[in-house]
Amino acid sequence: MDIYTIIFLALAVFIFLRLRNVLGQRTGSERPPYDRAARNVVHGVQDNHNVVPIPGAVIDQAPLAPTADVAPPTDRWKGITEPGTPLAQGLDAIAAQDSAFDPRHFVSGARSAYEMIVLAFANGDRRALKDLLSSEVYESFEAAIKEREKREQKTETRFVSIDRAELVNADARDRSAQLTVRFVSQMISVTRDKDGTIVDGNPDKVADITDVWTFARDVTSRDPNWKLVGTSSAQ
Numbered sequence: 001m002d003i004y005t006i007i008f009l010a011l012a013v014f015i016f017l018r019l020r021n022v023l024g025q026r027t028g029s030e031r032p033p034y035d036r037a038a039r040n041v042v043h044g045v046q047d048n049h050n051v052v053p054i055p056g057a058v059i060d061q062a063p064l065a066p067t068a069d070v071a072p073p074t075d076r077w078k079g080i081t082e083p084g085t086p087l088a089q090g091l092d093a094i095a096a097q098d099s100a101f102d103p104r105h106f107v108s109g110a111r112s113a114y115e116m117i118v119l120a121f122a123n124g125d126r127r128a129l130k131d132l133l134s135s136e137v138y139e140s141f142e143a144a145i146k147e148r149e150k151r152e153q154k155t156e157t158r159f160v161s162i163d164r165a166e167l168v169n170a171d172a173r174d175r176s177a178q179l180t181v182r183f184v185s186q187m188i189s190v191t192r193d194k195d196g197t198i199v200d201g202n203p204d205k206v207a208d209i210t211d212v213w214t215f216a217r218d219v220t221s222r223d224p225n226w227k228l229v230g231t232s233s234a235q
Helices: 003-023 036-042 086-097 103-123 126-132 135-150
Strands: 154-173 176-192 198-201 207-218 227-234
Touching: 086 154, 086 176, 103 126, 103 135, 103 154, 103 176, 103 207, 126 135, 135 227
Parallel strands: none
Antiparallel strands: 154 176, 176 198, 176 207, 207 227
């Protein structure tokens, strides 16, 4: 071996020992290699080339256990009517067409509408009546107002109380939902001529009044308001 071969061998051994000191040796306790795919899963990053579709539905969260506040279907109209009655079936039909339908909220609004309509009719307020009545009912109310005006008469009506407002019928026909309410109220009403002479009623007597009114609305319309479509009364 010449001098140059010896020099190169010595240099190779030196380099090997240096690399070994820097890189170290595998002892079996080393950290596992860096796994980019695992990191992506932890951080919510998907690698579309490595995704294997799994059959079945994905559940975002576990279903909630039923609570005591969730009433069974048989108690859907509790406090309004019994299950299986014609009224309950009618309410079911309306709710099937209008998921936002709430009969309790409706009855509350109907009480207010009842008082507004009675007072508007007594005062001859056509504008208020137009917003609350169907065209057919409005025509009959306006005819009565015109007749009263022709005779130069005025009606004074005052509510003492509305004792009861209860649903008695519900129906869904095509796009129209109809609800009938029985109102039991006490009011004072008197009609006077142009000279102030009483021609009907008694200003000192409270009368018991029972009215049965039917309201309707188009369930496909964006207008949430119900209108009076039929009236009957019994004293």
